[in-house]
Amino acid sequence: MRAVRTNHAWAARIRPRNNGRTRALRLLLALCALPAVFATATPAHAADPASVTRAAYLADRLRENPVHVTDQLPREVPRSTAPDFARLAKKTGVPTYVLVLPMQSSTDGKQLLGAVHDRLGRDGLYVLIEGTGVAEATAYGVRAPADAAVTVTQYELAYDAGPLLSFERFVDVIAQGEEKAASRAEAAREKYRDEEPAEMYIGPSDRQNQSFLTGILLTGVPLSILLLSAFARRGRTAKPALRLLVPGAALLSAAAIALTAPVVFDETTSSAARPPTPAEMSARVERVAAGLKQDPVYADPESPRVLDARQLDRLHERIRDFRRSDGGGPVYVSLVPQTPESESAGDAELFAAAVHAKVGGKGVYVVADPDDGTIDVYNHGLRLDSDHLSFDLPDSLTLGDSRADEADDHLLGERLDTLMTFLDETPRTDRPQSEPAPAAAPRAADENTLPALYSTDFWPGLLVGAFAALLMSSLVAGVTWIVRSLLRRHSPVPEPFDRLPFTAPTEPSTSYLRRTAYAELTALSAEFTDPDDRGGRAWDHLDAALLLVDGDPGRARHPGVDPATLVAVIVLARAGRAALTGRAANLCCGVNPLHGPATHRHHVRVSPEGVARRLLPVCEPCRDTAVAEPGGIPGRLLKLPDPALGNTRLPYYDMTDGPLTAVPDGIGRLVDKVRETAGVH
Known part of the structure; x- marks a missing residue:
């Protein structure tokens, strides 16, 4: 409305000589002001x-x-x-x-x-x-x-x-x-109100199943024909023509399967996506890098703005102050969404490394996702303690809290200001530090291409098919296998530990946890035979596990032990057994501790509703799921029954304040937590 106020101020200085001229002048001024009014009006559909x-x-x-x-x-x-x-x-x-x-x-x-x-x-x-x-x-x-x-x-x-x-x-x-x-x-x-249309493409696991089935049929069917005919001829004298017919039928069946399988399983891609060119894969990184060379804060223009003018000015001021501080340097902030379909496959570390390579300058590279509100920080070449940046950043800063989840802008302006304060207080080092080179993202050209049918699990399928055919040659072996399966299924006594599979159910029953905890702890106690090992890592794990059951492994089978304690016993016992074999690992999968050792730390989605995430250690399968299908992680979380809530199951870290809450921080912290709870120092 600046034009309207200017015209009014100009008109106030004019003294009208008569009423007619005054009215004409006012009408002229009103007409002049109309374009300014419409030019500054807010469109009906643009609410903010x-x-x-x-x-x-x-x-x-x-x-x-x-x-x-x-x-x-x-x-x-x-x-x-x-x-x-x-x-x-x-x-x-x-x-x-x-x-x-x-x-x-x-x-x-x-x-x-x-x-x-x-x-x-x-x-x-x-x-x-x-x-x-x-x-x-x-x-x-x-x-x-x-x-x-x-x-x-x-x-x-x-x-x-x-x-x-x-x-x-x-x-x-x-x-x-x-x-x-x-x-x-x-x-x-x-x-389609109550059903979904059939999927149009298959995935790599489906292709592996197809290859596996093809291999089984290719050896299983011909061998079955030969072996069954041998049983039929036992004790009889067959005509020469019949003896030639059976091998011919087996050979014909193998040829039919080999020629038919590629026609039936004719899929070649797992997605409708076309392979991108190298230029398309680097376009976004180049756009962001070019923007950061002009301004240390780059806001993706295709995303809703999450920083207002005041917050942006404040962030620029903090960045300038940090650059001039002792041991400081440039800070580059990218407000860009990270999706699995992007060039970095949703990996913020990989995106930051690519942007750093294009910008070509040392500094702290911050990746703030305007969609889910996560913030990732990476040091490239400044004298900052990178471990402090990696492990001491609070979750309320990197992932946000309940207030951030409810806000449209995820409070990114406030949290980025807090991040700058954290950088100011980060310890300086004698020499510049940098993040290690991240693992490369999957090649886009290969990502949607299915492997050949006669590859991957086809070769194991050949062996399985041959084995299945041999099983059919002996009725006694088949009956024995069935009887053993039935006895194993209905037996209340757990199998010896050397045959106990490392299963990892997401909603284990209490009886399953009791049997597994007892078997694991008993096996560890039996294997710990060298008194010189006392004081070592394996002894620490055994000692902590025994503290949880008052020193008696048999107590793990009693109803008085809650599910969370049983899981802690299983984790400690397995870690102890691994230590005895020299395969000790300090981190355990934070998605499901029953998965075993963790290989990475990753921001994972922990709730099917919203975008709440936690930085957890994850095993290899969980990391693959977090990158390729973030929404699948909540289904993999270990959920335990809470006696106070009936049949309701909660994530293991939400239903207890006991030692199990220390699992995401490592096995060593779990041992310390057990001893603190038991009052042992």
């Missing part, structure tokens, strides 16, 4: 400055090209697919504007499309594709059944159909017209 800024950037991209494909999803939607989206968009019959963006939990699709339309100022069909499919669509000034088309794509297609096929189905429904589109949407809603 952050969404306006994001909408303005996206509107500029659509002004250049009606299809904008983000550079943040090269593993799922390479930017080279933009011409395909444009070709499909022409089939709608109306001007169509397409935005392909990362999926973000805080995004209101309709509000974003409305704000972009207001900024672009062009009528047409606006479509938002988030990650794997059409998420939202709105028609402005044109007739198009946008809502019905979105409903059809979301109900008719499997989740792995891919964004291009999803948009193609969307366009087909738009072309049908409003009446047919509405009818098709209702039919899709009714058909």
Whole structure:
């Protein structure tokens, strides 16, 4: 409204000579002020400055090209697919504007499309594709059944159909017209209300199963024919023709299986994604690095703004002060989402290392995710204690607390300011320190390519098939195997420890924990025969485990011991046995302590609702799940029964304040916690 105030101030200094001229002058001033009023009015669909800024950037991209494909999803939607989206968009019959963006939990699709339309100022069909499919669509000034088309794509297609096929189905429904589109949407809603469409692609594990089955059939069927015919001929004299027929049938069956299997199992890819080019894989890193060379704080323009002007100025001031401090240096803050579909496969450490390589300067590289609110910090070349940065950062800073989870901006401005204070107080070292080179992300070209059918588990399948055929040659062996299986299944006595599998159920029964704890502790006590080992690590583990059961391994089988204590006994006993064999590991998997030793520390999602995460040590399978499918981690958490809550099960670290809560901090801390609880020093 600055223009309006200026005109009014200018008019106040003019003395009217007569009423007619005064009225004319006022009318002229009012007309002059109207453009300023409309220019500064807030659009109806842009509710806050952050969404306006994001909408303005996206509107500029659509002004250049009606299809904008983000550079943040090269593993799922390479930017080279933009011409395909444009070709499909022409089939709608109306001007169509397409935005392909990362999926973000805080995004209101309709509000974003409305704000972009207001900024672009062009009528047409606006479509938002988030990650794997059409998420939202709105028609402005044109007739198009946008809502019905979105409903059809979301109900008719499997989740792995891919964004291009999803948009193609969307366009087909738009072309049908409003009446047919509405009818098709209702039919899709009714058909798939209680069931999901079948998946369109298989994964690597499915291919391994196919290879394994092919190998079993390729040896099992021919050998079974030969062995069964031998049983049938026992004691009889067969004709020469019959003796040739059986090997021929076996050979023919093997050939039929070998030729048919590739036709039946003809899948070659595990996703609809196309392999990206090297340029597409490096585009986002280069964009962020170029921005950081101009400004030490880079906010992703495709994401909602999480820092207001005051917070941004404050962060710049803190960064300048740290750079001038003793032992300080540059700080580069990237406010960029980290998704599994990105070039770094969602690994913030890998992303920071790539950005550091492009920026080319030493400094502290901070990766703050505006979507889930996590903050990761990496030192590259400054005289800072990297261990302090890695292990002493509080969870409330890196992951946020309940207040941060509830806030749209995850309180990133406040938490980044706290981070700068933490950096100021970080101990300095004599020499510069740097993070070790992270493991490379999976190659995008190979990530969605299935292995050949005659590879991986095909070779073990050949052996299993031969073994299965041999089993059928002996009825006695088969009966013996069945009897042993039944006895083993129904026997209440646990098997000896050397045959006890390291199973890791997520919701173990109390009886299972009692049997396993007793077997583990008994085995450790029996193996600990050298008195010279007292005082060593194995002895510490045995001593702590015995403290939990009052020195009597048999007490582990009594009803008085709670499930959390039983899990602690199992973890300590297994760690002790590993120490006796020289395979000691200090960290145990924090997702499920029954998984065994941990190999990494990783921020993992611990709740199916929200984005709450914890930094936990994880075993190799849990790390793979955390990177490839973060939402699968809550299902792998060890949940124990709480007698106070009936049948309710809680994560092991939430249901007790006993020693088991120390598991994420290492076996050594678990031993100390047990001794502290027992009053032993």
